[in-house]
Amino acid sequence: xxxxxxxxxxxxxxxxxxxxxxxxxxxxxxxxxxxxxxxxxxxxxxxxxxxxxxxxxxxxxxxxxxxxxxxxxxxxxxxxxxxxxxxxxxxxxxxxxxxxxxxxxxxxxxxxxxxxxxxxxxxxxxxxxxxxxxxxxxxxxxxxxxxxxxxxxxxxxxxxxxxxxxxxxxxxxxxxxxxxxxxxxxxxxxxxxxxxxxxxxxxxxxxxxxxxxxxxxxxxxxxxxxxxxxxxxxxxxxxxxxxxxxxxxxxxxxxxxxxxxxxxxxxxxxxxxxxxxxxxxxxxxxxxxxxxxxxxxxxxxxxxxxxxxxxxxxxxxxxxxxxxxxxxxxxxxxxxxxxxxx
Amino acid sequence: xxxxxxxxxxxxxxxxxxxxxxxxxxxxxxxxxxxxxxxxxxxxxxxxxxxxxxxxxxxxxxxxxxxxxxxxxxxxxxxxxxxxxxxxxxxxxxxxxxxxxxxxxxxxxxxxxxxxxxxxxxxxxxxxxxxxxxxxxxxxxxxxxxxxxxxxxxxxxxxxxxxxxxxxxxxxxxxxxxxxxxxxxxxxxxxxxxxxxxxxxxxxxxxxxxxxxxxxxxxxxxx
Numbered sequence: 001x002x003x004x005x006x007x008x009x010x011x012x013x014x015x016x017x018x019x020x021x022x023x024x025x026x027x028x029x030x031x032x033x034x035x036x037x038x039x040x041x042x043x044x045x046x047x048x049x050x051x052x053x054x055x056x057x058x059x060x061x062x063x064x065x066x067x068x069x070x071x072x073x074x075x076x077x078x079x080x081x082x083x084x085x086x087x088x089x090x091x092x093x094x095x096x097x098x099x100x101x102x103x104x105x106x107x108x109x110x111x112x113x114x115x116x117x118x119x120x121x122x123x124x125x126x127x128x129x130x131x132x133x134x135x136x137x138x139x140x141x142x143x144x145x146x147x148x149x150x151x152x153x154x155x156x157x158x159x160x161x162x163x164x165x166x167x168x169x170x171x172x173x174x175x176x177x178x179x180x181x182x183x184x185x186x187x188x189x190x191x192x193x194x195x196x197x198x199x200x201x202x203x204x205x206x207x208x209x210x211x212x213x214x215x216x217x218x219x220x221x222x223x224x225x226x227x228x229x230x231x232x233x234x235x236x237x238x239x240x241x242x243x244x245x246x247x248x249x250x251x252x253x254x255x256x257x258x259x260x261x262x263x264x265x266x267x268x269x270x271x272x273x274x275x276x277x278x279x280x281x282x283x284x285x286x287x288x289x290x291x292x293x294x295x296x297x298x299x300x301x302x303x304x305x306x307x308x309x310x311x312x313x314x315x316x317x318x319x320x321x322x323x324x325x326x327x328x329x330x331x332x333x334x335x336x337x338x339x340x341x342x
Numbered sequence: 343x344x345x346x347x348x349x350x351x352x353x354x355x356x357x358x359x360x361x362x363x364x365x366x367x368x369x370x371x372x373x374x375x376x377x378x379x380x381x382x383x384x385x386x387x388x389x390x391x392x393x394x395x396x397x398x399x400x401x402x403x404x405x406x407x408x409x410x411x412x413x414x415x416x417x418x419x420x421x422x423x424x425x426x427x428x429x430x431x432x433x434x435x436x437x438x439x440x441x442x443x444x445x446x447x448x449x450x451x452x453x454x455x456x457x458x459x460x461x462x463x464x465x466x467x468x469x470x471x472x473x474x475x476x477x478x479x480x481x482x483x484x485x486x487x488x489x490x491x492x493x494x495x496x497x498x499x500x501x502x503x504x505x506x507x508x509x510x511x512x513x514x515x516x517x518x519x520x521x522x523x524x525x526x527x528x529x530x531x532x533x534x535x536x537x538x539x540x541x542x543x544x545x546x547x548x549x550x551x552x553x554x555x556x557x558x559x560x561x562x563x564x565x
Contacts, residue, residue: 079504111474114502114511132457213457237509244506245456 008323012307013164015043017088019050020098021071023058027105030061038098042162043085043307044326046122047071047078047101049160054103068108070116071101076234077109080116081125082217083326089305090217090240090334093231112237123156126328133213133329134176136246143175159327167327176329211246212321213330216266218243220339221302228303231336243267249317259320260313263304263335270299270337299340306333353521353528354459359540361395364452367544368399370563378404378557381452386507398507399452399544406446406467406483406556445470446483450555452544453506460524461544463515463551464505477502477513488554515554523550 021037028034037057039050051069071078073091078101082090088099108115115121131141147155151173158166218241225231234240247262264271304311306324325331355363364383372380378401385397451464467475467483477500505512527546528538538546545563552559 110511112510114504136457242506 005323009168010164012324012326013042013044013162013167015085015307016040017043017084018098020100021054021057022100022102023061024072024102024104026107027063028061029063034058034061036100041084043083043088044159045084045162046080046082046125047084047087048080048116048118048122051118058103058105062105065106067105070104070108070113072104073099073101074233076236077113079113079237080122081114083332085308086215086217086332086334089308090219091234093219093303093336094228095308119160123160126156126159127152129328129330130174134174136211136213137176137329147173209251210249212249212262212317213325214243214245214247214262214266215330215332216243216245216263216335217241217333218267218335218337220337222339222341224338247317257317258313259304259311259315259317260301262317262320263301263313263333267301267335267337269340270301300338301335302338303336304333305335306331353524355454355461355540355543356459357454357456358395359543360454360461361397362540363542363544364397364399366541367548370545371559374560374562384451396454398454400449401451402449404448404450404557406448407444446475446479448483448555450557451505451512452548458520460520461547463555464512465515465555466510466512474511480513483556484554485556488556515551520547 017040019039019041021039023034023036025033034057037054039053041047041050048069055067070080073087076091078087088095092099127144131144134141134144144152151170154166155170155174157163158170219231219234219239220241221231243266245266247265249262250257301313304313306320309324311320321331368381368383371378381399381401383397384400446467446469448465448467452461453464454460455462467480469475499516500513501516502511503514504510524538524543524546527550542564545559548557549559549564
């Protein structure tokens, strides 16, 4: 790995969010109420994995009964299967440090949150995402299925513990391959006019592009804003559009496929300089008011955050993928857009 | 190579193919499967998703009467359909055989997975007061052949996940190996060169997947 790539991976694995966890007041059964617990949460980790650090602070204050643990941010129940760093980038337009979250030990909102049985659920989610990413990249998930049970366990443990050295030792066993490998492999396949691959990774069908696992989280605001603090709060997950779909990475001679190209391929209505409507059927394309430029009709990408970094959209997408993806090989992108106006 | 009209040899389907297949599936179902209400196409007209043909298929408020009597004659379920167009008031005058029967309602969505390039079946069950049914209760509503299939197979299993578009927990049927049995279905048919026309993809898919959740399609749909 090139020196700067090593640095980038370290940056990702060491990234952390300081959390200040408050026990929900309805569950405070002691007097005085316990002070909030301070925890440093790894960006690539998941909230349920922090419970063993947090619970000791609150266990004496809890009412009797069984635990069913969940977190909220300003009333919004947090989806536990989204990496902590992504939740922070998405929900805190203006980064709040420490990030104030509320923990609940009762009253799991099972009508809005899928169940979580602690570490096992988080591990299952991780392995599943890894398989899905493998499927997207390689056309099958044999590489993950062929890993021994021990290797899978060790891989998960390395992620859970934030142990980059262990993960680096194990990742060759995943045999995932990066974008460059994909392109040279497919180029050699098409030149030999054969579907028999000479490499370990098999490909399904003849595809001219590489597929990259991406999870896109889109927040939309209706008005322009001066500062990020002015961005309104999110009350429900319905305000966020979640797109779990691969980016088709197009490689053309002499052209660089940028981060902007990738995002616009997933959000075509925010593409370039075409005026767009808000999507009502039959409305057609409205024209921009030219006079004083104040009548904005097109949607606009206001900000893109990956691993806490506000990204410049002209960066080559291959660099972004190779350096900023999560350990399960997914690239999580938080996008703030201004919606097209009617 | 996937061209417009054909399903790719490897059993997968493109987004465009899914839209075509969905229309064909819904149309044939409406014509030939009269014991059920029709499927509706729900377009994804969320602001940030403007691709014209995107959407999913929805079949909702299917009533399964779970009788306390365990001995059902056949594997098929006692299914009544509560049809209502969305705009009309819900009509609850359902045939109830037995006063002890409890009506369980089911919603089914067929959603395209861009990652796996195959359809996925999402479903949920709820009682007449809207309370969601647990997987344990749902399993009792499934044909007994399905339950053993689920317990011992590597082909399908049910998990609970967020619906890809509705932000609520739904159950998802994981047919791992979907593309393998679609391939088998195309090979064992008389299609030219073993390529299934895309219009038949969802019908073939559902002929297998639907059985797991007790929804049968008439043979005429496969022609």
